[in-house]
Amino acid sequence: MTDYRRLRVALLGAGSVGSQVAGLLRQHADELADRAGARLELVGIAVRDVDAPRDVELPRELLTTDAETLIVGADIVIELMGGIEPARTYVLQAINSGADVVTGNKALLATHGPEIFDAADQVGAEVYYEAAAAGAIPIIRPLRDSLAGDRVQRIMAIVNGTTNYILDRMDTEGAEFADVLADAQRLGYAEADPTADVEGFDAAQKAAILASLAFHTAVPLDAVHREGITAIDKSMMDSARHAGYVIKLLAVCERLTGPEGESISVRVYPTLIDRAHPLASVHGANNAVFVQAEAAGNLMFYGAGAGGVQTASAVLGDVVSAARRHIAGGVGVGESTLANLPVVPVGRVTTRYHITLEVDDQPGVLATVAGILSEGRVSIATVEQTVVGDGEAGSGIARLVIGTHKALEQDLSETVDRLAASGVVERVVSVLRVEGD
Amino acid sequence: MTDYRRLRVALLGAGSVGSQVAGLLRQHADELADRAGARLELVGIAVRDVDAPRDVELPRELLTTDAETLIVGADIVIELMGGIEPARTYVLQAINSGADVVTGNKALLATHGPEIFDAADQVGAEVYYEAAAAGAIPIIRPLRDSLAGDRVQRIMAIVNGTTNYILDRMDTEGAEFADVLADAQRLGYAEADPTADVEGFDAAQKAAILASLAFHTAVPLDAVHREGITAIDKSMMDSARHAGYVIKLLAVCERLTGPEGESISVRVYPTLIDRAHPLASVHGANNAVFVQAEAAGNLMFYGAGAGGVQTASAVLGDVVSAARRHIAGGVGVGESTLANLPVVPVGRVTTRYHITLEVDDQPGVLATVAGILSEGRVSIATVEQTVVGDGEAGSGIARLVIGTHKALEQDLSETVDRLAASGVVERVVSVLRVEGD
Incomplete structure (x- = not known):
């Protein structure tokens, strides 16, 4: 066996990911040494409770509750604690003590990324974060390196497994959101408090990371427009299917070109996509990142988003990668923010819309609705009118499903407000964006 | 604008890829400088004929027929000439003069890879070859870096756009091979001499490169088992569809575990895959690399395989990447052959089979066939018998479609020979492997 230099690896956190990392580091030690050019010596694992049960059995002597001491003298610190604090403090301590950092902490990077990358830059350390963007899917290096000579125009990504699982089951089984969510919680696909997933917070963090990387721009989390999937119901699913679409929670990161130059938009919301689109066939808790480059x-990059x-x-x-850099020098996969494009609000985005209205079933109503849309600069592509209820004439209410051409979000939003106040629209049932063309 | 160091870039070849590279290097010079940390100065383009028409207009003063002089003093040499010679000589010259090399030449790497990587190792140069494996799909860095801490078990890849285009049209239109090939040639999807594509030579070169990378083993091209698609006809397509499969030309790179330890198999052949498999929905001239890691x-990595x-x-x-390494040092994406697993012949592979036979429509024939399979250690999973011709009893010939459980290729092959010689089998119509489980 080659006599490799040893690198000291400290692990912070031994949850579902951390315990697997510890197990694989020990199980494949020889192979990893060959690939890294250095023996990766796991010197300790910082945990909150050394007696807690773990997915993988770990040697008791490696466990410690003293993260700070563990970090001192480590060449590589793996942070898998999650959350902002104390993760942030430990990561900064690791960087300042000369270690490279590997983290899967999307919340930390999406909120404190610039602080962390700046700290690393100042001491020549590197921060690696493949696990923070789309779970097991290799997306950082393709965006950072493979596409470094290209220009990304748009990313559309399914980056949250829980919501994809829920929407997929709603689509295939015709089930309601609450029922599938309860089932997902029972099966462990959703947390007891599902807010981070179903309200799109998790997806928004990943969208900020992907957009930063794709557009060489620091994208703050609060610049990401975010909507969750809690309002999606069976009737929307049915209406989408009827029109040849499926509903997915997408993270959309887009380069926009306008008279004032280039800008970007980053948004997370439920959207309709054509059933023939590659993203439509991403089922269950899987993730996929669809990239359009000049x-x-x-x-498309597809795989497990979690686990x-x-x-x-x-x-x-x-x-x-961090070990190779310790041995051979060179650059890591750190942030590049040289393009530094402005991030515009969602109102400046253009996309297509699928609008469902309940209107009075009276002569002239369609003309009124069409007039309001036209005044609002929203051009109609398709219309379908059906009678609500038992289908008898004169029941009073008709359902109008309108597909639009591309329109500005701000125009659309104001137009929908005018429709709601028009007197002929009883109820705006839903307004969904259509992405993917 | 930042005052970057200049790197001298020499381009060999200005065909469909080379002329685009030259165009983009000039068009996006400022952005590329920001990303690379150096200005990439295209100092010349070696071509056979400076007057030949190009896809992209190139400045006449950059064109030269003297590649050897151009290489001298270049920091980065991009080889896009194709073919073995003089590409091999120029690549070795570039390495020995201290340049890093970027190549898209799969034939060169599949046949002279070890020589080239060894030469680079000796002088500390790097050879980059993302374009040689699956066109525009970023697969080298995911395999080399992102999965460096994992163990690849199997790759199944559609790496030849021409054959995927032909098979896809045969599948969707019910057309015959020769007709679709002729059409593909007319449309520019297939060469006038289609041998390299339809006989699987191009796919075999890419399979050797992917397997080398995935298994950290130098895989010589002649260790790749190769079969083309010229024998695939409409009736096989129909039979596959009837059984829920589609036929794809797959490059399969597989880790095998046996009593003597680990080995690998690398093979290219037309296979049946389940229509629900992600590879089944790769249409047209697209490529995809499906990776199963421990x-x-x-x-799955999906995108354009050519263009x-x-x-x-x-x-x-x-x-x-090469420019960043010139500026910051570090390692490139060169070969790692430390695992150096033996490559076994196709006979040692186990997979499932789909066997179509024409047999005498006589009592006892199925029992005879089943007996021969059983003696040959080939276990039957499904059988379907239909009468050939107008369906009248006594027409003399029945068609037997047998799906097997997993069997050893060598056993299967000997068993098929025995079936052919058995007296009850009139004709072995086809034997296709089933991959993907």
Whole structure:
């Protein structure tokens, strides 16, 4: 066996990902040494409770509650604690003590990314974060390196497994949101408090990270427009299916070109996409990142978005990269913010819309609705009118499903307000964006 | 604008990819400089004929027929000439004069990879080859870096756009091979001499590159088992569809575990895959690489497998990486052959089979066939018998479609020979492998 230099690896956190990372580091030690050019010596694992049960059995002597002491003298610190504090403090301590950092902490990067990357820059350390963007899917290096000579125009990504699982089951089983969510919680696909997933917070953090990377721009989390999936119901699913679409929670990161130059939009919301689109066939808790680049054309990266051992794969890839850099020098995968494009609010985005209204079933109503849309600069592509209820004439209410051409979000939003106040519209049932063309 | 150091870039070849690379290098010079940390100065383009028409207009003063002089003094040499010689000589010259090399030349790497990587190792140069593996799809860095902490178990890849285009049209239109090939040639999807594509030579070169990378083993091209698609006809397509499959030309790179330890198999042949498999929905001339890794689970990378500007994206990503390394040092994406697993012949592979036979329509024939399979250690999973011709009893010939459980290729092959010689089998219509489980 080659006599490799040893690198000291400290692990912070031994939850579902951390315990798998610890297990794989020990199980594949020889292979990892060959690939990294250094032996990766796990010197300790910082945990809150050394007696807590773990997914993978870990040697008791490696466990410690003293993260700060563990970090001192480590060459590589793997942070898998999650949350902002104390993760932020430990990561900064690691950087300042000369270690490279590997983290899967999307919340931390989305909120304190610039602080952390700046700190790393100042001391020449690197921060690796493949596991923070789309679980096990290798997306950081493709965006950072493989596409470095290209220009990303748009990313549309399914980056939250829980919501994709819920929407997929609603679509395939015709089930209601609350029922599928309860089932997902029972099966462990959703947390007891599902807010971070179903309200799109998790997806928004990942969208900020992907957009930062794709557009070489620091995207703050509060610049990401975010809507969750709690308002999606069976009737919207049915209406989408009827029109040839499926509803997915998408993170959309888009380069916009206007008279004042280039800008970007980053948004997370439920959207309709054509059933023939590659993203439509991403089922269950899987994730996928669809990238449209100027030269490369359409690319898609597909895989598990979560899961302890799957995410551990991404973490270990980063650990090997960090080790290689310790041995051979060179640059890591740190942020590049040289383009620094402005991030515009969602009102400046253009997309297509699928609007469902309940209107009075009276002569002239369609003309009134069409007139309001036209005045609002929203051009109609398709209309379908059906009678609500038992289908008898004169029941009083008709359902109008309108597909629009591309319109400005701000125009659309104001137009929908005018429709709601017009007197002929009883209820705005839903307004969904259509992405993917 | 930042005052960057200049790097001298020499381009060999100005065909469909090379001319796009030259165009993008000039068009996006400022952005590329920001990303690379150096200005990429295109100092010349070696071509066979300076007057030949190009896809992209190139400044006449950059064109030269003297590649050797151009290489001298270049920091980065981009080789997009194709073919073995003089590409091999120029690449070795570039390495020995201290340049890093970016190449899209799969034939060169599949046949002279070890020589080239060894030469680079000896002088500390790097060879980048993202464009050689699957066109525009970023697959080298995911395999080399992102999955460096994982163990790839199997790759199943559609790496030849021409054959995927032909098979896809045969599947969707019910057309015959020769007709679709002729049409593909007319449309520019297939060459006038289609041998390299339809006989699987191009796919075999890419399979050797992918397997080398995935298994950290030098895989010589002649260790790749190769079969083309010229024998695939409409009736096989129909039979596949009837059984829920689609036929794809797959490059399969697989880790095998046996009593003597680990080995690998690399093979290219037309296979049946389930229509629900993600690879089944790769249409037209697109490529996709499906990776099964021990920890990460199933991943898929999808995109354009060919095309001048698409492939240029992969080349430029490599050029930026090479430039970063010139500025900051570090390691490139060169070969790692430390695992050096033996490559076994196709006979040692186990997979499922779909066997179509024409047999005498006589009592006892099925029992005879089943007996021969059983003696040959080939276990039957499904059988379907239909009468050939007008369906009248006594027409003399029945068609037997047998789906097997997993069997050893060598056993299967010997068993098929025995079936053919058995007296009850009139004709072995087809034997296709089933991959993907």
